[in-house]
Amino acid sequence: MLHREGKGGLLGAYIAGFEWGLEKDYHVLCEMDADGSHAPEQLHLLLEEIEKGADLVIGSRYVPGGETVNWPANRELLSRLGNKYISVALGAGINDMTAGYRAFRRELLEHLDFEELSNAGYIFQVDVAFRAIKDGFDVREVPITFTERELGESKLDGSFVKDSLLEVTKWGVAHRSEQISDFTSEVSKIASRTVKDMELGPKATTAKNAVPDFVSEVSNLAKGTFKK
Secondary structure (H helix, E strand, C coil), X not given: CXXXXXXXXXXXXXXXXXXXXXXXXXXXEEECCCCCCCCHHHHHHHHHHHHCCCCEEEEECCCCCCEEXXXXXXXXXXXXXXXXXXXXXXXXXXXXXXXXXXXXXXXXXXXXXXXXXXXXXXXXXXXXXXXXXXXXXCEXXXXXXXXXXXXXCCCCCHHHHHHHHHHXXXXXXXXXXXXXXXXXXXXXXXXXXXXXXXXXXXXXXXXXXXXXXXXXXXHHHHHHHHHC
């Protein structure tokens, strides 16, 4: 058990854990939520890919075989749309960039400059994966089951999503500026397909009505970033 004094934020907690593990000469380090959302018995799925040569393995909700349990439809939709947008914006080819169930090879963690990681909300999860992909590391996804937290309350809200999307939009502009003009139309298509593919039941109407708002927000973020 690693104890820290004061409040250094979630990113600070992760960095402290990574640095502790590297100092202990561990070759593989893993992260997961401690609120019951991630199943420890599925950790072997991530470690098996590390053994096959991956540098970073993400336990994904949104690849074939992955699933969410007891998650409100509106929050799942928000997560899916956000991850779809991130994938389009960054060209990362990863379905669940915000996932917090991961296994790292130490060489990747040693390569990262922790001081450069973004501390905007929980977007550092995206930042780490994006840096790994850009720098040529082997990043893979494996399907896992994500269960609605058993302890505590989620901090996922509109403000967090807006801040995170703005940060990602800035990265996207810098990384693939020649493709940014197609963001809005592409995200609109993806959002519609995502809603259609989800089994939302009685909340379907509410969720579908949220899509135009999401696309509008993305469009405004992109336009605002271009002006800067």
